[in-house]
Amino acid sequence: MCKISVIMPVYNSENYLPHAVKSVLDQDFDSFELILVDDGSTDMSDALCDDFARKDPRVKVIHKQNGGICSARNEGLSLATGEYVTFCDNDDEYLPGLLSENYAIAKENDADLMRFAIEKRIVKENGAVLSSVYDLKSGVLDRAEFAEHYKNVRKEDGVWSALFKRSVIEKYHVRFDERFKHGLEDVNFSLRFLLHTRRAAYNSKHYYVWSQRYSHSTSRKFYRESLNDNIRNMNIENCFLQDVCKDRVDPAVKYTFYVNEYLYPTIEYMSLKSCDLTKEEKLHELRRLRRHPLFSGEIDEETFARIKKENVRVYITLKLFYTRRYKPLLLVLNSGMAVLNKFRFKK
Numbered sequence: 001m002c003k004i005s006v007i008m009p010v011y012n013s014e015n016y017l018p019h020a021v022k023s024v025l026d027q028d029f030d031s032f033e034l035i036l037v038d039d040g041s042t043d044m045s046d047a048l049c050d051d052f053a054r055k056d057p058r059v060k061v062i063h064k065q066n067g068g069i070c071s072a073r074n075e076g077l078s079l080a081t082g083e084y085v086t087f088c089d090n091d092d093e094y095l096p097g098l099l100s101e102n103y104a105i106a107k108e109n110d111a112d113l114m115r116f117a118i119e120k121r122i123v124k125e126n127g128a129v130l131s132s133v134y135d136l137k138s139g140v141l142d143r144a145e146f147a148e149h150y151k152n153v154r155k156e157d158g159v160w161s162a163l164f165k166r167s168v169i170e171k172y173h174v175r176f177d178e179r180f181k182h183g184l185e186d187v188n189f190s191l192r193f194l195l196h197t198r199r200a201a202y203n204s205k206h207y208y209v210w211s212q213r214y215s216h217s218t219s220r221k222f223y224r225e226s227l228n229d230n231i232r233n234m235n236i237e238n239c240f241l242q243d244v245c246k247d248r249v250d251p252a253v254k255y256t257f258y259v260n261e262y263l264y265p266t267i268e269y270m271s272l273k274s275c276d277l278t279k280e281e282k283l284h285e286l287r288r289l290r291r292h293p294l295f296s297g298e299i300d301e302e303t304f305a306r307i308k309k310e311n312v313r314v315y316i317t318l319k320l321f322y323t324r325r326y327k328p329l330l331l332v333l334n335s336g337m338a339v340l341n342k343f344r345f346k347k
Contacts, residue, residue: 005082040066
């Protein structure tokens, strides 16, 4: 058994794959494997994967029929032998020390989950880059402390920003839900892993560069099924809140988080030019969110006052949302990219 298995799903990424792979293989770490899962690529990515494997014994390759990123990652999990598992997208970048420094912290603290910060870059079609580093508070938390530190525990949920103890993954058969075809699958996996996490460690240093390229991403296209995927994640979030946190999370913290994690992204998503929902269908989606257990409780005026002091925009949003004034909320849709740019880098 090696110490870490790095799983990289690969699909039509010949232009970015060499840099991503090199950033992993250049890590100053003594025991890891890189599992490249070629998900039916139609460009030269499959040949590049085989070439990497011929040149470096740490590289393993799986070729499979195209089934999406969830099935590709699940194939990688079936081959993984590491004590910990982590992930890298085929167009992203590992920064120096990611494996060595975070493995050391994970081992020192016997952590099931080892989270670290990331740099997020949005590369527009004109080449302009928006960049932000997610702030994450360093520390070690036992399961009983998750409620008190909910904001930090749920601050980051990408599968490429963590080491996951493989024994937990296998004991509880945590896998990627292959119904997710257009994103949000990482949130789903991370939440289901959290349901079984005994101890989590956090590192405020950023080690991973996550790049969203408009010309290389499907996340800017609208798919109705993604709205259902969002609800699936909200269901698991509610399980985490009830079963692990025992509903002890500070109301101002949790409602602010739910607005940023679920409400704003839904509004932004329905503002895409490719969205074919009617105005009434958009209103229906807002009503559906409002009925969900995460939002179904009432917010007292003291909590509203605390939210207002911290973030006026969230306060106004919640006031409109909780009084079911959905049409004014839909005006946010007209902001389009302004909403994206303001909230994409925040949680």
